Amino acid sequence: MTTTYAIIGGTGLTRLDGLVIRNAEVIETPYGPTSSAILSGKYAGRQVMFLARHGHPHRIPPHQVNYRANIWALRQAGADQIIAINAVGSIATGLETGHFCVPDQIIDYTWGRKHTFFEDELEQVTHIDFSHPYDANLRKRLIAAVAAHGFACKNHGVYGCTQGPRLETVAEIRRLERDGCDIVGMTGMPEAALARELGLGYASLALVVNPAAGKAAGLISMHQIERALSGGMEKVGKVLARVLSA
Structure with a gap:
């Protein structure tokens, strides 16, 4: 069975260079409009979909992204694996600007989002097991692709x-550090949980774009x-191409 990948681009990735677009589809959802049209085409020799999380141009702030519409529409369009690109701040020692992180856990500090x-x-009331929020096999592929290019991760x-x-x-970053957080961002949830609810494989490729508050002078x-x-999005493109062409 062929895997159909969807890439959700975050801040700095409103389009995917090298994607040969065959179709741009606006899918109506029960949850309202998606952030942008779903682009379908060939990338690194494989059929892939792309959705700009913040719209194109970048205009939708993190707390106003319609995460439910985005995930529902990608599943409706045929995606079964989602690679989410996230721009993050670094909390953990040794994580520097330009480095990658492929997280395996998440803590949700958001509020008021349709989750x-x-x-x-x-x-009946429905619960999902969210013990391990990211797809293990997809994480391994991302980690291998980053390592193949020699990027710090x-x-x-x-x-x-x-x-x-x-x-x-x-003070908030100090709290997150005490809680065990290594990176901080604004779009990881409820995106990951919604993908799990629909049975989609989901993993994050996080690019560090700044030290978090108090972590640098x-x-x-x-x-x-x-x-x-x-500078980082060129590296993101190389990692994605490696994953998709493997």
Whole structure:
């Protein structure tokens, strides 16, 4: 059985260079509109879908992304494996700007987001096992692809997902560090849980674009983040091509 991959692009990845687009589909969902059209085509010799999480151009803040519509539409379009690209801040020692992390755990600090498909007109209450939020086999493929290119990577870690759109305070980062978080971002949840609810394989390729608050001298500069994104997305493309062509 052929695997159909979908890539969800985050901040800095509103399009996928090298994707030969065959179709751009706007799928109507019971949960409202998706962030952007689902692009389908060939990438690295394989059929793949691409969706820009924040829209194209980048305009939807993390707390207003329609995660339910995005995940539902990708499943409807035929995806069964999702690679999520996340731009994150680093908390763990040794994780520097430009490094990758392939997290294996997540802590959800968000609030008020539509975080489940199982809430209206249910025949019975539904729970999912979310002990291990990321697909183990897809994680292994991402880790192998990063290693093949020699890119620095933390092969496990805890993703702390905050509400946004503001960046965190120093005290909040200290709390996340005490909780065991290695990286911090704003889009990891409820995306991962929604994929699990629909039975989709899901893994994150997180690119460090800045030290988290208090982890470096001075304030966090958006210019520095943009520069890190510009350089890092070329590496993201190489990793994705390796995974898809394997």
